[in-house]
Amino acid sequence: MPLEFANLEWIHPGLVLILGAWVIPLLGGGLKRFAMLLVPAVALAVCLGMTPGIYGEVSFLGQDLVFGRVDRLSLVFSYVFSIMAFLGMVYALHVKDDAQHVTALTYAGGALGVTLAGDFLSLYVFWELMAISSALLVFQRREPAAVAAGFRYLLVHVVGGLILLAGIVLHASQSPDGSLDFARMDPFAEGMGWGPALILVAFLLNAAVPPLGAWLPDAYPEASVTGAIFMTAFTTKSAVYALIRGFPGTELLIWLGAFMAVYGVVYAVLENDARRLLAYHIISQVGYMVCGVGMGTELAINGASAHAFAHILYKSLLFMGAGAVLQMTGLRKLSDMGGLYKTMPFTLGLYMIGAFAISAVPLFSGFVSKSMVVSAAGEEHLELIFLLLTLASAGTFLHTGLKLPYYMFFGKDSGVRGQEPPANMLVAMGLAAAACILIGVLPGLLYDHLPNDVAYHPYTLHHITSTLGMLGFTAMGFFLLLKHLDPEPKISLDVDWIYRKAAAPLRIMAEGPLAHLESGFVGEIYEFVMRRPVLGAAGLLRKLDMHVVDNAIVAVGWLIQAFSQILKISVTGNAQHYGLIMAAGVLVLLALAMVAL
Amino acid sequence: MSFLERQLEDPVRFARIKRWFYRCLAAVVVAEIVVLVMLALDRIFPASNLGEKFHVGDPHVLFEWIPAWGSLYGLASCWLIIVVSKFLGKKWLMRREDYYDLLDG
Numbered sequence: 006m007p008l009e010f011a012n013l014e015w016i017h018p019g020l021v022l023i024l025g026a027w028v029i030p031l032l033g034g035g036l037k038r039f040a041m042l043l044v045p046a047v048a049l050a051v052c053l054g055m056t057p058g059i060y061g062e063v064s065f066l067g068q069d070l071v072f073g074r075v076d077r078l079s080l081v082f083s084y085v086f087s088i089m090a091f092l093g094m095v096y097a098l099h100v101k102d103d104a105q106h107v108t109a110l111t112y113a114g115g116a117l118g119v120t121l122a123g124d125f126l127s128l129y130v131f132w133e134l135m136a137i138s139s140a141l142l143v144f145q146r147r148e149p150a151a152v153a154a155g156f157r158y159l160l161v162h163v164v165g166g167l168i169l170l171a172g173i174v175l176h177a178s179q180s181p182d183g184s185l186d187f188a189r190m191d192p193f194a195e196g197m198g199w200g201p202a203l204i205l206v207a208f209l210l211n212a213a214v215p216p217l218g219a220w221l222p223d224a225y226p227e228a229s230v231t232g233a234i235f236m237t238a239f240t241t242k243s244a245v246y247a248l249i250r251g252f253p254g255t256e257l258l259i260w261l262g263a264f265m266a267v268y269g270v271v272y273a274v275l276e277n278d279a280r281r282l283l284a285y286h287i288i289s290q291v292g293y294m295v296c297g298v299g300m301g302t303e304l305a306i307n308g309a310s311a312h313a314f315a316h317i318l319y320k321s322l323l324f325m326g327a328g329a330v331l332q333m334t335g336l337r338k339l340s341d342m343g344g345l346y347k348t349m350p351f352t353l354g355l356y357m358i359g360a361f362a363i364s365a366v367p368l369f370s371g372f373v374s375k376s377m378v379v380s381a382a383g384e385e386h387l388e389l390i391f392l393l394l395t396l397a398s399a400g401t402f403l404h405t406g407l408k409l410p411y412y413m414f415f416g417k418d419s420g421v422r423g424q425e426p427p428a429n430m431l432v433a434m435g436l437a438a439a440a441c442i443l444i445g446v447l448p449g450l451l452y453d454h455l456p457n458d459v460a461y462h463p464y465t466l467h468h469i470t471s472t473l474g475m476l477g478f479t480a481m482g483f484f485l486l487l488k489h490l491d492p493e494p495k496i497s498l499d500v501d502w503i504y505r506k507a508a509a510p511l512r513i514m515a516e517g518p519l520a521h522l523e524s525g526f527v528g529e530i531y532e533f534v535m536r537r538p539v540l541g542a543a544g545l546l547r548k549l550d551m552h553v554v555d556n557a558i559v560a561v562g563w564l565i566q567a568f569s570q571i572l573k574i575s576v577t578g579n580a581q582h583y584g585l586i587m588a589a590g591v592l593v594l595l596a597l598a599m600v601a602l
Numbered sequence: 603m604s605f606l607e608r609q610l611e612d613p614v615r616f617a618r619i620k621r622w623f624y625r626c627l628a629a630v631v632v633a634e635i636v637v638l639v640m641l642a643l644d645r646i647f648p649a650s651n652l653g654e655k656f657h658v659g660d661p662h663v664l665f666e667w668i669p670a671w672g673s674l675y676g677l678a679s680c681w682l683i684i685v686v687s688k689f690l691g692k693k694w695l696m697r698r699e700d701y702y703d704l705l706d707g
Binding site for chain 2: 270271272274275346347350380383384386388391392395396399400403415462464465466467468470471472473474475476477478479480481482483486489490493494495496497498499505506
């Protein structure tokens with residue numbers, strides 16, 4: 006039997022989202038909004054109810070697939086993914102576009118699927134589901150720029166998916182029993198071949214690690230206001246989860262992560278688009294997580310997981326704030342904004358909570374999560390990494406905590422007067438803000454769920470004072486250098502330049518010489534192999550049709566005409582004739598009857 | 603006029619905020635140095651148990667022993683990030699906003 010189900014009593018929370026999403030278009034009014042909240046709430050409840058173990062084992066074509074590997078690591082990621090699905094739906098409650106809701110929930114379901122996948126085949130299925138559904142979220146803003154960015158995003162992720170598939174196939178072919186178990190791998194070990202290396206590349210692409218990460222700041226700011234909230238949460242953080250699962254302690258990741266943390270900050274200095282600035286800070290923040298995965302110590306892995314958890318919440322809050330401004334004013338460039346604090350004070354306040362959280366201000370969530378990674382670097386005596394991560398931390402406060410709110414809400418008054426966004430958007434922001442503060446004040450709530458049992462105390466006098474010093478003097482530097490920071494209406498080149506601009510000669514070649522070659526060579530072949538034989542055969546068929554079929558039909562027509570001529574003679578319309586024929590008939594019958602008797 | 607507007611738009615009040623900002627910065631620097639002294643005392647006199655009593659913490663990297671390290675490094679980072687990024691941007695990365703559109707046009 007190719008398909009065998011076991012443990013049917015286990016419900017996959019991702020499936021709850023993916024199937025539940027289709028209920029939403031069937032309902033209307035208040036019932037629809039209720040379903041929009043109920044579906045992610047049920048998924049969250051399912052996640053909270055899960056206990057460690059192996060569930061959803063399916064035997065398929067001789068492979069054992071595991072859809073539900075539940076342990077401390079997958080649990081903590083599944084919690085935050087389902088919380089995020091709920092917050093995102095609250096934020097999108099006013100949106101009338103059902104397609105966006107279905108896509109967003111499918112995307113979140115895909116992320117849960119990746120998190121719980123115990124083997125590479127089921128991982129791959131959900132990985133691709135995420136790629137397609139998130140690309141749809143970009144398309145669904147339905148503007149030319151969004152559609153173009155959506156295609157670029159989709160192409161990059163299709164390539165990433167193919168690399169992953171190639172890696173999985175190679176890895177499975179080299180493992181002794183052809184097993185597809187998704188477990189720890191070492192891409193640099195002797196005799197491991199290309200499999201794990203390709204899988205690592207695919208994971209790094211989704212984690213937006215430079216030079217494979219330009220798709221992120223290209224696509225996220227083009228998504229719809231509500232769609233972008235979902236996008237900030239799932240793709241990069243599910244890739245971080247996959248890295249923790251597959252490649253902890255891979256030294257390359259330490260350096261990539263630290264580089265990434267600084268790289269995002271550098272681009273954020275230059276950026277003028279509010280949501281693109283925040284997108285570069287996703288790259289920067291994911292850098293801390295990648296770095297933690299690379300160090301691979303128990304504290305570092307805990308730090309990467311905790312930072313992913315905290316990051317999803319505060320980054321969604323920041324995107325919600327920038328999205329609210331975009332929705333209410335139609336403005337996305339910092340150089341056009343200014344003075345909005347007068348009419349959007351709640352949005353400002355909630356945004357600032359997210360900004361303090363990402364900047365690791367004490368009593369906010371980033372402080373208790375980011376410091377774990379930085380401390381792990383200190384414990385491992387990686388001085389340069391420690392310096393780079395601390396520098397990126399100052400840069401984060403500089404942009405998300407100072408530059409963006411300064412130019413968006415204060416600064417030169419642009420005269421634009423946006424109103425506060427709809428209540429549901431503010432509620433979603435309020436919930437995310439509450440979570441940021443709760444984790445910051447009571448870090449034990451998060452620490453209890455981390456994968457490793459390590460004691461860590463973020464609130465030491467030394468840590469608090471040095472953090473405050475760093476943040477305070479970053480702020481002073483900001484105000485001193487303010488005139489150099491004015492946002493410029495420019496864009497910055499990133500690696501996407503390669504496929505957006507450098508590929509132009511390729512396109513010109515495709516349009517010119519290649520097109521000629523196509524019409525010359527391929528066209529000639531087509532002419533001789535296809536067109537002429539087909540036309541010849543068609544000519545023959547036409548002759549057959551004209552001479553045989555047509556004549557046959559004409560002949561039938563003639564026959565019918567002749568027959569009807571004969572019939573016409575008998576049908577005179579005269580009653581006497583009919584009577585005569587009837588009488589003759591009766592006589593003939595009588596004669597027959599007499600002969601027979 | 604809201605509370606925030608009054609604070610920001612009145613030059614006298616704004617100057618007062620600025621003064622308080624600088625006072626806070628000075629206080630943070632002093633606090634950093636005090637904590638460093640406590641750490642040093644804890645190392646010199648382990649019997650005092652200062653570190654544990656006040657949750658002072660434990661610097662892992664050598665340069666964290668520089669007085670007011672956080673403040674100094676914060677200011678240096680801020681300056682470095684702005685100068686280096688702007689240099690890279692001006693010399694290399696920044697382009698006109700329609701840079702990519704020109705290709706399609």
